[in-house]
Amino acid sequence: MKTTTSAILALLVCLCTSSLLAGDLLVEAESFTNHGGWKLDTQFINEMGSPYLLAHGLGKPVDEAKTEITFPETGRYRVFVRTKDWVGQWDAPGSPGKFQVAIDGKPLEETFGTESAEWFWHDGGVVEIDKKDVTLSIQDLTGFDGRCDAIYFTTNVNTTPPSSGSQLAKWRKDQLGITEDVKTEGPYDLVVIGGGYSGMGAAISAARMGCKVALIQNRPVLGGNGSSEVRVWAMGNIRRGKYPRIGEIVDEFADKATKSPGTYEEFEDQKKEKLVRAEPNIDLFLNHHANDLEMQDGKIASITAFDTRTSQVRKFEGSMFCDATGHGTIGALSGALYDQTDKGRMGMSNMWRWDEADQEATFPETPWALDLTMKDFPYPRDHHGQWFWESGFDLDPIQGAEAIRDWNLRAVYGAFNAMKNRDGASKHKNAELTWLAYVGGPRESRRLIGDVILTEDDIVAKRDFKDGCVPSTWSIDLHYPKKEFADKFPENPFISIAVHDRRVDRSYGYPVPYRCFYSKNVPNLFMAGRCISVTHEALGTVRVMKTCGMMGEVVGKAASLCKIYDCTPRQVYEEHWDEMDQLLNLPGQARRETVEAEIEMPTTLLPASPYGPPSGLNPTKLTGIVIDDRQAEKIGKWSEGTGLKGYVNHGYLYSGEKGAKVRFPIKLEKPGKYEVRYAYQPHENRSAKANVTVGLDSSRETKTINMQEKPPIDGGFTSLGVFTITPGEESYVEVESDGNGNIHADAIQLIPVAGK
Incomplete structure (x- = not known):
């Protein structure tokens, strides 16, 4: 018996020692010190678990990404790379996203991006590491959107990392040693999640009214769809209607692009960031993705976000929160009521452009892209593939977002292949693909429910709400697949048509009520942008960016009253609307250091808007x-x-x-x-x-x-x-x-x- 017990103890010691001696090293691709030509893609964190590097080279291999790493010990390591064959879900021939991993410049024998339609750990075999400090690099082979999430080395050659879900998330945190390292920020008067037009409008407006604000954006630039990454020009008229000063803040950062997509310079990313950083009451957190929150007594107590480059976790405590994510992400996490149109939603677009090179240019054959000829898509006049390159109408806009984006990429590459290598070749010898949005421009997903759900009938009938405050001047613009291009790919058409109901007052605007901008059941949650409380049809007019930015301006002013009176957004409407009315009439550049301070007016006022309240008969009141x-x-x-x-x-x-x-x-x-x-x-x-x-x-x-x-x-x-x-x-x-x-x-x- 004693001998048996000793043997068992010896075996346990052996197993534990073996486990402890196993050398593990997890390297997140986004943490590379030099991304080279690879892009940091943060769009699909909620879907696949993390950000990743994307080799978006438009058919030309991008410069390698590299970083210095230190192994815990020398010896034999098995290598795993988390990646996928991004066209595998469609059984498309070929693997366009091929890349290699190299140690001190020497590539591993395995080529990655060639297997699995889903994200998985691609086994790269066993390598011999003879020194602890090495250069690790990712080498793109095609320029066609290869993707690398993480690289894992282990001396336990018989192990396999967890593949997905909560097990993977916990394993990653343990490997990176960040489970206890959470930095607390705040408390803030308003935490704004999302740095597009609505989020910027909310943050700047609240800050100028004396609130301490955190602005969290999971991209490296501000502007959302109106940034250089997506390049949707800013539409919707501002500074009109009942409150013609609303929109003056939007006017400070809105682009002046003349086409969509425009040029990189027209969208002025740097100007947007400079404007936000100039506000002393705003703490800006770029490259931070909010993916969790804490609730107390039915209210949001804090938002948790992590740095998409370093995985550093931060907790943002606050009194009020504003969901400006577009997808209603924070609302969904908090249990806020929301609606989502199942079929026939507006989709996601990925615009593109081509130019004429000085000499003949080539483009690789793309057998894995959509099989297109010139008759299968509208000719990209003015060298632009415009807003109507759109798909995903009946697909899941949240969990299926990466697939929608990738389908759009296949459509564009297939179209350009037709221009270069098929029936358009003779006309496009010098054509060169110069830009394609890899960051999608989504139009519709979740719509959070407020105390008022604005409908198409409300807008057309000009229903007068006491708290109507944001003028919507865009027509009721809904997108559907364009039939002449839908027959070949009925499962997911990629060209849309806009159907306009023009019964919206384009000059004065229809005033969207404030009660669409806060949650019906989460007492301290505002929302601004395309996730506000409207129906699918009404979204067609309120979703354009300048209109969304004005929503943010209204939310910011309301947040200051919440701070002053320690009240909810609903109580602003029910108990403090007279004061809200006064704030809505203030110039955009009016400011105060704190909510208790006196409001200081700008030295020079913008001239009064000619589209303010009518001095004659109000056309919205006429039959x-x-x-x-x-x-x-x-x-x-x-x-x-x-x-x-x-x-x-x-x-x-x-x-x-x-x-x-x-x-x-x-x-x-x-x-x-x-x-x-x-x-x-x-x-x-x-x-x-x-x-x-x-x-x-x-x-x-x-x-x-x-x-x-x-x-x-x-x-x-x-x-x-x-x-x-x-x-x-x-x-x-x-x-x-x-x-x-x-x-x-x-x-x-x-x-x-x-x-x-």
Whole structure:
């Protein structure tokens, strides 16, 4: 018995010693000191567990990534590389993401990126390490988006690392020794997660109103879809409606790009970062991904984020939190109520551009890309693959995001292959692929639920909410697969079409209520951006970036009242809206050091917005569809006037110059019969014979109006008749001066005629 016991003890000692003597070394690819030409991709951390390096070389191998490492001991090590064959899920021929791992410049025999449709530990075999300090490098072989997550060395040659899930996450933390090393930041008055337009607007606005703010962004640049990484130009009109000062902060950082995608320089990443860092009340944390949180008494107590380059974990404590992630990530983690359209969502785009080289340029064959000819996609005019290169309409926008992005890459590479190597080759000998967004531009995923869920009917009917504050001026713009390009790939079409409902006031804007900007059931959670409380249809108008930025401005001001009164976002609406109204009327550059300090006004105010509250009749209060003179096309010399009262919106136009014209365009979503009315104000110097023409496709009908006489219809309108108007046809109302007296052009009104 004694001998048996001794043997068992000896065996246990042997096993423990063997385990303890095993030398392990985990090297996260993102921690490499020199990334070379590899890109740090942080988009899919929630899906696959970590950031990784991406060899996005557009078909040309990128410079190697390298770093210095120290082994715990010399000897024989088994090598594992976490990677995948990124086209494997589609059984595509070839492996475009091939790369090698080298030690002191000598590549291992195994080529990586060639196996498994899912992320896994690719066994690289056993190597002999004869010195502790070496240079480790990752060498790209193709330039076609090879990806490396981590490299693991172990002297226990019979082991395999955990493959996925919580086991992998815990194992990684243990290997890196970061389980106890959590840095606490704060407490902050407002923690903003997401550094796009909405997050920047919230952080700057709150900071200028005296709040201590943390701004957390998981990319190296600010701007989100409006950064140089994605290059979606900033749309949506600002500084108008009930609160025309809202949008002044957005105007400070918004890009001035003239095309989408524009150039790197147009998106001014450095300007955005400089503006944020200039605010003493903001602590900016770039390259930090928020992936966990703590709740206390139903509220968010803290957010946990890790540095995507070093894995350093930070905990951000705060009173208020703002989800500006776009995906509603923080809301979902906190248990906030949310909705998500299952089918027919707007998708993700990856725009691209090509240019003409000085000499003939080649492009590798791409048998693993989508099998395309020139007829399978819209020709990229002006050298741009624009917003409509979009897919993922019916796919999971969260857990399936990497696959959606990769499908988009396959579509672009397949299209350029058609241009270079197939039926477009003769025309594109000098064509060179110069940019392709590897960071996706998602449009829709989770929508967090607030006290108001804004609907399409609310917007079209111009429902007046007491707390309406952010003007949405974009049409209700929803994207669907474009049929002529969808037949070949019905499982995931990659070209979209925009369907517009233009019944949104493009000048004054529809005021989105504040109650869409905070969670219904998590008391200290704000949201701003495309994850606010709206329906799928209403998202079509509020989702553009300048509008999202204004949401952030409103949230920031509300957060300062939460700090002053120790109250919730809901209580700002219920108990402190008069004070909120005052803050919303402040200039964007007004500031105070703390919430208790006096507000200091800027030395020089921006001029008042011409699109603020109407000084005349509010077009949003009039029946039917109103098209104002500011939406009309002008030819010749016209003057703006406000002297004749009773005008629509902000004023009117007048001209006595012969041949001067004003044309009011008519754009409708639904066909039907409409009474068309024309607005003018009478005066003795007006023309007694003003010719006003209604143009419908190829037909014209002209009515002569005596503009010296008072219009017969309330509001200063006269009827031009009833017309059948068909969407898609050229339709307009035009007035032209003959030089005999002033012509008055104010607005037109379209009244649906029922039962005719």
